[in-house]
Amino acid sequence: MILMSNNETSTAGLEESGVTLSDARLVEDVRRGDHDAYGGLVTRYERRLIGVILRFVHDTELARDLAQETFLRAFERLDQFDPSRRFGPWLFRIGVNLALDYLRRKKPRGWTSLFSEAGSDKSPDPSTADPRKEIDLRQEVQFVLEQIPEKYRTVLILRDLENFSTSEIAAIENRKEATIRWRLAEARSRFQKLWVKRNLNPDVVDSYLGDEEFTDELS
Amino acid sequence: MSCHDFQHKLALLVGEELEVDEAIAARRHTAQCPACRETLKQLSESWTALRAVGETPTEVKGGSLWPRVRAQVFPATVGRPQRDYPSWMPTATLAAACVALLIFVGSTPMLDNHAETASFVDPSFQLNLDETVDPAMYRNRAPVPGGMWSLSTVGQEHHGFGSPPSAVQHAGFGGFNEL
Numbered sequence: 001m002i003l004m005s006n007n008e009t010s011t012a013g014l015e016e017s018g019v020t021l022s023d024a025r026l027v028e029d030v031r032r033g034d035h036d037a038y039g040g041l042v043t044r045y046e047r048r049l050i051g052v053i054l055r056f057v058h059d060t061e062l063a064r065d066l067a068q069e070t071f072l073r074a075f076e077r078l079d080q081f082d083p084s085r086r087f088g089p090w091l092f093r094i095g096v097n098l099a100l101d102y103l104r105r106k107k108p109r110g111w112t113s114l115f116s117e118a119g120s121d122k123s124p125d126p127s128t129a130d131p132r133k134e135i136d137l138r139q140e141v142q143f144v145l146e147q148i149p150e151k152y153r154t155v156l157i158l159r160d161l162e163n164f165s166t167s168e169i170a171a172i173e174n175r176k177e178a179t180i181r182w183r184l185a186e187a188r189s190r191f192q193k194l195w196v197k198r199n200l201n202p203d204v205v206d207s208y209l210g211d212e213e214f215t216d217e218l219s
Numbered sequence: 220m221s222c223h224d225f226q227h228k229l230a231l232l233v234g235e236e237l238e239v240d241e242a243i244a245a246r247r248h249t250a251q252c253p254a255c256r257e258t259l260k261q262l263s264e265s266w267t268a269l270r271a272v273g274e275t276p277t278e279v280k281g282g283s284l285w286p287r288v289r290a291q292v293f294p295a296t297v298g299r300p301q302r303d304y305p306s307w308m309p310t311a312t313l314a315a316a317c318v319a320l321l322i323f324v325g326s327t328p329m330l331d332n333h334a335e336t337a338s339f340v341d342p343s344f345q346l347n348l349d350e351t352v353d354p355a356m357y358r359n360r361a362p363v364p365g366g367m368w369s370l371s372t373v374g375q376e377h378h379g380f381g382s383p384p385s386a387v388q389h390a391g392f393g394g395f396n397e398l
Contacts, residue, residue, distance in 0.1 A: 060278065138272050162273065163273065
């Protein structure tokens with residue numbers, strides 16, 4: 001997971017004389033014709049963006065291509081960007097929409113190809129006790145996620161896989177935060193029902209849960 | 220509040236996204252309701268599986284996208300060496316060169332006005348021409364090629380800039396011959 005908090009997202013990267021340039025400053029510089037300023041924005045967000053898109057398309061090269069297209073679209077629409085808003089959510093909105101558009105255009109695939117692509121994203125690590133468990137769990141989660149309607153799946157991926165806050169997701173989705181919270185609750189409920197019914201190697205999940213009972217923590 | 224009303228609350232409870240008072244109410248309800256307790260257990264299991272996958276790093280292979288993006292967004296700049304001077308520098312340099320050239324040309328005597336220039340450089344030059352040369356000396360001689368310049372410099376050293384101009388250059392300056 002490529003995690004970067006909101007603060008890190010807005011401050012990491014380009015520095016000038018020891019002072020980090022804000023996204024707004026870089027956008028302003030780009031609008032004035034400073035090409036290198038856009039390079040600063042690209043290098044600041046590219047890894048995070050590729051990681052998010054990868055959650056949707058499960059193919060590294062495809063994720064890179066879509067991320068590249070995202071930066072091109074963002075540049076073309078930079079005059080439409082409201083500088084009083086944050087650049088990051090605006091950029092991720094373009095990227096997520098591109099990924100969803102790709103998935104809509106793509107023909108439904110069989111499970112074989114889906115799993116083989118998922119497995120190719122991460123080769124087994126010899127240092128892991130049993131890498132098959134990690135890969136199997138990811139495949140199972142992916143399998144269930146694919147059965148959830150897009151608007152719920154998107155929120156679930158952004159919140160529970162990519163750790164965006166609900167306010168950030170609201171900015172990315174251009175919806176009210178209350179709407180995102182409702183969708184998140186609905187998405188988790190749907191995922192839970194499908195997860196229980198999946199009937200695919202339940203031992204994998206149990207190995208991650210261990211002896212700890214979540215309900216005990218809450219009570 | 221019914222069990223149905225608590226469904227969404229429980230889904231947000233597992234992610235600790237409820238307000239404090241809402242979380243307390245949800246926990247009280249699950250403590251008393253076996254069905255909701257079972258739902259919460261299943262929600263926590265599925266959510267933990269999601270988080271486990273989320274905490275597994277995604278490998279973002281390859282280098283930066285910037286060279287590829289730059290090639291498409293700014294194709295004219297690709298392959299061109301980076302400028303290490305301000306964009307106004309070439310224009311300013313050209314303007315300065317033009318000004319320097321104008322100053323130099325302005326301070327250089329014009330060939331057509333060499334007599335005035337010569338008198339400016341050496342005021343005695345024109346004076347000598349008027350006072351010491353008796354045109355009568357030349358009345359019975361053939362016209363001197365070169366006109367005034369040749370006449371004025373007979374027996375004298377040249378005081379102007381450079382070499383004396385040729386007769387061709389002074390072809391229109393024949394007023395002296397009328398003397």
